[in-house]
Amino acid sequence: MELETTRVDLVRSLKEQAHSLIKQAIVKGTLRPGQVYSQQRLSEWLGISRTPVREALLELQSAGWVRIHRGIGTEVIPLSPDDVREIFEMRDALENKAFELAVERMDEDSLAALEEICRRLEDHVGRGDVMAFLDDDREFHLIAARAAGNSRLASAIESLRDQFLRVGIYALQRSGRMAEATAEHLKILEGLKARDIQAVRAAVTEHLRATYKEVLGAL
Numbered sequence: 001m002e003l004e005t006t007r008v009d010l011v012r013s014l015k016e017q018a019h020s021l022i023k024q025a026i027v028k029g030t031l032r033p034g035q036v037y038s039q040q041r042l043s044e045w046l047g048i049s050r051t052p053v054r055e056a057l058l059e060l061q062s063a064g065w066v067r068i069h070r071g072i073g074t075e076v077i078p079l080s081p082d083d084v085r086e087i088f089e090m091r092d093a094l095e096n097k098a099f100e101l102a103v104e105r106m107d108e109d110s111l112a113a114l115e116e117i118c119r120r121l122e123d124h125v126g127r128g129d130v131m132a133f134l135d136d137d138r139e140f141h142l143i144a145a146r147a148a149g150n151s152r153l154a155s156a157i158e159s160l161r162d163q164f165l166r167v168g169i170y171a172l173q174r175s176g177r178m179a180e181a182t183a184e185h186l187k188i189l190e191g192l193k194a195r196d197i198q199a200v201r202a203a204v205t206e207h208l209r210a211t212y213k214e215v216l217g218a219l
Contacts, residue, residue, distance in 0.1 A: 014052035033078035088212040099204050101148035103197045110147045121182040134168045170218035171211045
């Protein structure tokens with residue numbers, strides 16, 4: 001029984017590792033939209049056995065990242081301009097509401113966490129580290145969503161941010177965009193610290209529209 005439990009835990013750990021690595025590869029563009037990859041090829045590339053890779057792919061399929069074609073392979077699902085538009089329309093509705101609530105409900109610890117993230121964003125700009133920038137960008141928005149004090153809203157935004165990861169790298173391809181996005185986050189933070197709902201709403205809208213424009217231009 002103990003050996004069986006250990007084996008199950010190992011498979012689960014490898015599945016989580018495969019899930020993370022495949023997701024990162026899609027975000028970075030290593031696994032390209034529209035391309036079909038065999039499970040064997042993915043298993044060899046990751047250095048992970050086929051069972052946890054298969055389980056990871058099933059989860060990614062449920063989340064809309066890939067499509068499994070039985071007997072052929074796994075396709076990375078491409079995003080159309082309409083997909084991008086839908087994501088940003090949802091972000092506009094949900095995140096503006098979350099930031100509006102956060103103005104009233106955010107505590108000093110959360111504000112301090114956002115300040116630290118903005119400092120890290122500036123560091124990422126200096127190093128040109130797009131993936132680290134995307135990670136902290138995501139965390140900035142999620143901290144604000146949680147600070148809104150509405151767990152359902154925060155959960156919906158977290159799910160939406162995961163979908164945005166698939167296009168986020170396109171938003172930062174143009175030289176200078178990372179610096180611009182950092183300035184936009186700082187403007188949002190300033191509004192939160194001042195407890196100014198109008199300023200926060202304007203800054204969030206500006207940031208989302210600029211990001212949407214960059215993504216569409218890069219697709």
